[in-house]
Amino acid sequence: MRIALDVQSTLGRPTGIGQYTKQLLAALRRVAPGHEFVELNWGRDVIMRTDRRLRWQQWELPRRARAVGADLLHVTGFDAPRLRPCPVVLTVHDLVGMLFPHNLPPVARLYWSRWLPYSVRWATRLIADSQHTRADLIRLLGVAPERIEVVYLGVDDSLRPVTDLERLAAVRQRYGIADRLILYLGTLEPRKGLDTLIAAFAQVAADLPHHLVIAGKEGWYTGPLFRQVRTLGLERRVHFTGYVAAEDQAALYSLADLFVFPSRYEGFGLPVLEAMACGTPVVCSKAASLPEVAGDAAVLIPPEDAGALAAAVLKVLQDGTLRQGLRERGLERARRFTWEETARRTLAIYEQVT
Template identity: 45%
Template sequence: MGERGPGPPVGLREGWGVRVGINGFFLSEPMTGSGQYTIALLRELRAIEGRHEFLAYDRGPLGRETGRLCALLSDPHRSNPAKLMFEQVGVPLWCCRNRVDLLHVPYFAAPLFGPRPTVVTVHDLIMLALPEYRGSPFVRSYMALACAAARRASLLIADSICTQRDIIRFLHVPEERIRVIPLAVDGSFCPTLDRAQLESVRRRYGLSDNFVFYIGGLDRRKNVSTLVAAWRHVDGPYELAVAGRTYSGDRTMFPDLERAAFEAGVTERVRFLGLVPEEDKPYLYAAARLFVFPSLYEGFGLTPLEAMRCGTPVVCSNSSSLPEVVGDAAELCDPHDARALAETINRVLRDPARQEELRARGLARAGQFSWSRVGRETLAAYKEVSNGR
């Protein structure tokens, strides 16, 4: 992209059109939530007609901005300092070189001294809401920097009202500087009636016709150990299929779920699938009798929405953002009470009419969330900032 000459930013000089620079750090990590958000947002923004430009600064040839940053990024032992340099030095310099009108950081890591008006998307504030997630001294310092930068931003985007409340509570940012723009899920999640495909995915993972599904993180806040403990009280021939991978050997953050299954006496009824490919997820949702999500804290909670888009009945936690995401289209329960969770699962599994009702409501509810809406509302936020509100 060529450099622009001196003078006021083109977008603010020639009627409303804007040149937005987007921190694309996670574009190369499409399996992460931040990566999926950034990719989908860029796609939708670029599909909107108008005199707008959307530039993404990724982890490509960064030498001109930050000198040795390329070498740092290629060294996994120095990844934390490299990421910090990318965010605090590389991004601001890139904004100046490309004369963007506005910077959007699509995750919680804005530059403290940004050269342009800045919009920051805050997906969640887990490390502030849950003390056990605050990590090492470096992580705590990094979070302090991210909090200070967010307070200086022109506008914050929250995925949910729950996250908006957390921003007000922990960052002390006034409500008028926060916009709530709910997320969406990819169009590949949809009901599947192809029995051969469903049978194929069940056979591949060694699952019966009667399985209940969980997919997501296996860390402590996801509360999968409570779901496993609840399984001893689940009636009938149902097995629990748990998909996800433990990313650390730290048992304080990643409980030993196989041991939990053994202690609950349900080893033969719980299957651990490991990390499953993205292309298998819609079929696993669709093949399941029920999807259960007992998480203690979510900034939004995409997986219940994915399940609903596949026509799968959902039981989920009544905590954090989840009630506002699922509305009346899921059975809610107390995630701290294993027996209550089991009773809720049993109630749905025993009642085919309730399952059909949840399928219909889930499909209708999921249809209210779209990436095109995310794109339009985000562009409106850019306009608000560029016009000085």
């Protein structure tokens, strides 16, 4: 079978969808060497230009899938073409554009809230990252349950505890990281709950030697976060690193005494598992898919509750037994999620629709 995949999201500095696409494609080639996987992209970053994005998704992508003789097209992030040259599998990672439209820039808000209902209608089969996203598709868009398969994401094999002191020191120096740190890693955007994290850190900063490191690519509406840090007088204790290269992430997780992920909404929440895979204790919100992903291997707190988050941070950092238990359960939890299993389940869906 010749399977075409939309890999446009992997260009530039890939984040969530781009990393999903890269890891899935690599795993598919490992587990299914008898199939041919063709990468389709436009050779430029069109992600934030709506006019070009529409041209790519609705014209260029199906045209190229037809030109390469694809038996199936997998669109790995939200936008299915109306004209289908072959069966189309669409991965829907979340419904943030419909549930949290005010968290997006105006053009993106309009695009995601209006376009997604059409995309899910045009696709032959849908993949959801979690049971929670599947339920959202059924509840909000009226998708027939039998059209949606849940396929969990995996954890990259490179994400393991790092003990090499030279490697740790190099990453510490590269990102200007203090000796003791609490870490967040992910895109900076309103739904991630970083305002709650900063407010919680302000409550415990006097009781801890730790610095708060907020790592990841700037998304949108980040100005209020920087102002919040200045207003609280935390400029010397809160650090923004910017984008973190994939090869540095395992060391960064390993340097942290605690990983905090206070998101208001996630379709999956891969950073939670990545931190666990590196042996870092996790505190995360109990919003959306996060309890499904974290299981009993994290301390769960209500989203947008700075007091509860502050208390959880203190408890984990001051209780060595709890910290060790979280570390052990996290390592075990992360081992259950592999990209090979993601690829095998995805391949089974391909075979069902062709």
